[in-house]
Amino acid sequence: METDNQTKVSEFLLMGLSEELELQSFLFGLFLFMYLLTVLGNLLIILAISSDSHLHNPMYFFLSNLSFVDICFITTTVPKMLVNIQTQRKDISYIGCLTQVYFFMVFAGLDNLLLTVMAYDRFVAICHPLHYTVIMNPRFCGLLVLMAWVIIFWASLLHILLMMHLNFCIATEIPHFFCELAQMIKVACSDTFIINIIMYVMTALLVMCPLTGILFSYSQIVSSLMKMSSAGGKYKAFSTCGSHLSVVSLFYGTGLGVYLSSAVTHSSQRSSIASVMYTVVTPMLNPFIYSLRNKDVKGALGRLFSKAASCL
Template structure:
């Protein structure tokens, strides 16, 4: 029991960004602002979809799940970083680090799965419009979300349990602002071969398979749009998936930047910036991307704000 007690008493040190007090004040204000915008924006989108019966469709059902996943995804890392800056501490407990790794993988995986499901939804809507109500029925939509949760939860649980069996001896320094799994494995004094095999295998599967599905869907979508004779029809068809395509590009672009950047230089500033884009900026921009060019969302938000009582 002694080694286990020693392990559970360990603390990891998150170096994150600059330790300069003046820069930390700026970093605190910037990340707090981005976090508040992320939570408020995604929560507003979710409330608008729930409150407006016109938006009770598969596309907006998946969008509300994506917004909730984005709130949770950002909340796994930013609050702890803000607390550390405020308390002038760079430490996180062993239990806190494992918990952060688990939930980061859960909600990161959910983002990937939901984006893939949304691409399939747009594929059916544009390529098989007459069969859309039959194919994308409430039962299938609920099942797709449940499967997404199951995949994310199971992978995260297995990966976290494998981390729990590792020993950490010294130099418990993580060159990041959160407990990043790959870097946590590098500072372990145990054999991490199984962990790395699972990490790279599932990362490829959760990256390549969904991305291939999205790529196939949009190949078919573009092919169908090009066959539409009228320019107005083409514009209307493309506008229904333009927002999703923008989010996918931002999500996978920054995600690949983090992945390849960490392979080249795990502790570089470029890697940290890429991680911020992936974990903070992308979830923050999603509500704006989906609301600025979407008339239905704009009208739903307007009706929601009109129903909200004003404090005199």
């Protein structure tokens, strides 16, 4: 391959989920519906928490941050896909692709770290209830969120700086509906050994360490619950973890499903369809999980709707 064909690349071609013309209208309507539902659902969670003084505590502070990140997460990928379907174009600029990779990694990583912080919050609340307000004070909660942003900001920036040294061929096709790091590395025309090693190491650190923290927190929670004599106390304590456990299972379950599908099948289209689960479906379901399984959130949403109705 000539050097000119590698260094003058200015755009990539996103192949999308399907090239069948008869499916494009269906895909556009489906993803537009899921995108609007995700944004609306998470905005309602944020508004309910910010407007209700009963929810001004660490658990719901972290939940409002998670909802904000979920809105940003799905906005990183779906709008560009909708534009490409509507205009019947597949191109995305080189800078646009790198930007999409960066913000996708940032918000996916923040989801991961915030779920870990929320697990730690439940651990302190159940295992150290008398010291909860002292440990989980507003300053410490803000510091935890800030640390999550700083860690993932620099980790994602490192990947982008390394990717900028890769060469890509003109008219490079990306078999996906958005620019994903692993797919970008696969289609590069230059040696990717170093960036692959760094990617695997960073993935191990940023996925396994938080997951280990979540598992440790819940092992301590279960241990504390086993020591409780009251069945009602056990249920009340663990019920506050139900929504978080559901979201954690959905997030890691869909992520693992995408990894296994890409490892087992060589079909790029199947891998792309599987990735819809954690890029679109997970952010869409999170607000429903928290609102349907949490009496406080349901109550806050009810009061929010009542205020809105009275203003009309």
